[in-house]
Amino acid sequence: MSSLQATLMATPYSGPALAVRNVSKCYGDVRALDSFALEVNRGEIFALLGPNGAGKTTLIRIMTTLMRPDSGEVLVNGLPIGRCGREIRRQIGVVPQENSLDRYLTARENLELHARLHALEPKRARKRIDEVLELFGLAARQHDFPDTFSGGMQRRLVVARALVHDPAVLFLDEPTTGLDPQSRRAVWEYIRSLAGDMTIFLTTHYLEEAEQLCERIAIMDHGRLIALGSSTELKARLSGGATYEIECVHAQGAQRCADILRTLPCLEELSLSGNLLTVRLGQWECLAEVVSALGGTPVRRISLRERTLEEVFISLTGAEVRD
Numbered sequence: 151m152s153s154l155q156a157t158l159m160a161t162p163y164s165g166p167a168l169a170v171r172n173v174s175k176c177y178g179d180v181r182a183l184d185s186f187a188l189e190v191n192r193g194e195i196f197a198l199l200g201p202n203g204a205g206k207t208t209l210i211r212i213m214t215t216l217m218r219p220d221s222g223e224v225l226v227n228g229l230p231i232g233r234c235g236r237e238i239r240r241q242i243g244v245v246p247q248e249n250s251l252d253r254y255l256t257a258r259e260n261l262e263l264h265a266r267l268h269a270l271e272p273k274r275a276r277k278r279i280d281e282v283l284e285l286f287g288l289a290a291r292q293h294d295f296p297d298t299f300s301g302g303m304q305r306r307l308v309v310a311r312a313l314v315h316d317p318a319v320l321f322l323d324e325p326t327t328g329l330d331p332q333s334r335r336a337v338w339e340y341i342r343s344l345a346g347d348m349t350i351f352l353t354t355h356y357l358e359e360a361e362q363l364c365e366r367i368a369i370m371d372h373g374r375l376i377a378l379g380s381s382t383e384l385k386a387r388l389s390g391g392a393t394y395e396i397e398c399v400h401a402q403g404a405q406r407c408a409d410i411l412r413t414l415p416c417l418e419e420l421s422l423s424g425n426l427l428t429v430r431l432g433q434w435e436c437l438a439e440v441v442s443a444l445g446g447t448p449v450r451r452i453s454l455r456e457r458t459l460e461e462v463f464i465s466l467t468g469a470e471v472r473d
């Protein structure tokens with residue numbers, strides 16, 4: 151162990167769990183990360199969102215010491231990735247985007263191999279493996295090979311494996327892609343149950359997942375950080391008034407209302423589908439004007455349409471499909 155490692159490990163650490171400073175990484179001509187910077191607090195569940203090819207997996211590879219950045223600095227629990235790779239690997243758990251199970255080992259043997267690589271004492275390893283198998287609903291199939299598992303079970307096994315050695319920081323690269331809603335919710339429950347003790351950094355394309363689990367969410371595109379905050383803060387960034395749905399009793403009434411509402415100065419957008427009107431107002435304060443303009447038309451429901459994280463995501467990253 152170098153004197154730097156010894157010093158860093160001996161000092162109690164109170165800074166952020168992850169600090170990424172000005173990190174760039176190119177693959178040939180492709181700039182996957184471009185002066186990327188981010189800090190994740192200890193004990194936080196943090197989500198990184200971004201379209202395909204945004205650079206999420208590249209960032210995770212760098213933070214988990216699998217790849218070196220071209221420039222910039224990354225600290226995991228205060229340890230620099232360049233010089234303390236071995237110690238960092240001891241402290242982290244990783245669920246890679248692609249399952250990386252050993253197909254010639256049973257589920258239990260996969261976990262045992264991982265425990266041995268982390269030098270867990272055999273008795274403690276046995277106990278911990280029993281625990282995670284139970285926690286992830288895999289105990290009954292522990293002596294079967296991963297190839298005989300459903301996609302959801304394989305994914306759960308990969309998450310279980312990442313937890314065997316009780317990591318301080320857990321990286322999950324799209325942990326629930328391909329899972330059915332039941333398995334996805336089960337994985338969310340496990341992740342939630344770990345919150346507080348463990349720092350959890352996840353990437354996902356399921357925006358609901360980020361909203362349900364994470365205190366803070368970052369959005370990146372083209373290798374750059376473009377937004378950061380709680381889901382409420384991110385939604386508040388969307389400009390442009392309030393959108394209401396007005397459900398009339400009859401389509402005829404909806405058409406009549408649409409004609410009247412189109413004359414209001416505060417109306418920014420209106421669409422009509424059968425008996426449902428969707429109106430965007432410059433300011434929510436204009437709602438009273440809208441209600442009085444409806445006159446005696448029978449209306450079943452007027453409701454505010456909440457802004458969604460997907461709207462924020464699309465407004466920041468565009469609607470174009472990525473290669």
Ligand SMILES: Nc1ncnc2c1ncn2[C@@H]1O[C@H](COP(=O)(O)OP(=O)(O)OP(=O)(O)O)[C@@H](O)[C@H]1O
Binds near residue numbers: 180182201203247
């Ligand atoms: N090994 C590689 N060699 C060359 N280019 C690569 C390599 N890995 C990634 N890239 C490119 O780097 C960019 C970022 O890729 P990365 O896998 O980090 O994106 P991502 O955000 O994880 O995407 P996804 O949501 O599809 O998983 C993409 O343009 C990708 O094509």
Ligand SMILES: [Mg+2]
Binds near residue numbers: 206208247
């Ligand atoms: Mg990826």
